[in-house]
Amino acid sequence: MLFVWDDSYETGIIEIDQDHKGLVNLINDLYEAMQDGSGGALLLPIFSALKHYTETHFAKEESHMVECDVPDQDSHFQEHKLMVEKLADLERRHRKGEAAISLQTLTFLRDWLKNHICAIDRAMASQLKNKGMDQGA
Ligand SMILES: [Fe+2]
Ligand SMILES: [Fe+2]
Numbered sequence: 001m002l003f004v005w006d007d008s009y010e011t012g013i014i015e016i017d018q019d020h021k022g023l024v025n026l027i028n029d030l031y032e033a034m035q036d037g038s039g040g041a042l043l044l045p046i047f048s049a050l051k052h053y054t055e056t057h058f059a060k061e062e063s064h065m066v067e068c069d070v071p072d073q074d075s076h077f078q079e080h081k082l083m084v085e086k087l088a089d090l091e092r093r094h095r096k097g098e099a100a101i102s103l104q105t106l107t108f109l110r111d112w113l114k115n116h117i118c119a120i121d122r123a124m125a126s127q128l129k130n131k132g133m134d135q136g137a
Contacts, residue, residue: 003110026109068131
């Protein structure tokens with residue numbers, strides 16, 4: 001089923017929410033590609049888009065956390081690092097010809113929305129707002 005963005009994903013910081021919506025779009029692109037049987041073929045461009053997404057989005061979150069000196073930065077950074085490694089591993093296995101990587105990637109990304117964005121990113125955003133970060137930035 002297509003993934004629908006709802007308020008429970010919102011952090012209230014516009015630039016972060018926009019990035020997260022971009023990730024939801026990528027998840028839906030992957031899902032649609034799987035539905036029409038082109039999941040495997042489209043996986044490499046999707047991995048490349050995910051790589052770009054993680055590099056730019058994580059750098060943004062991390063610099064805000066450092067700037068505002070939010071607590072628990074290290075565990076948040078660690079989660080970002082693990083996601084980058086997980087995606088690299090999925091891509092490597094896909095390139096080697098392993099089957100069913102599309103589904104594993106889809107499941108991983110949906111879990112990420114629930115476990116990272118809904119919990120850790122939202123907690124980070126409320127810390128950033130407490131520290132006076134401009135929410136429209
Ligand atoms: Fe995020
Ligand atoms: Fe994050």
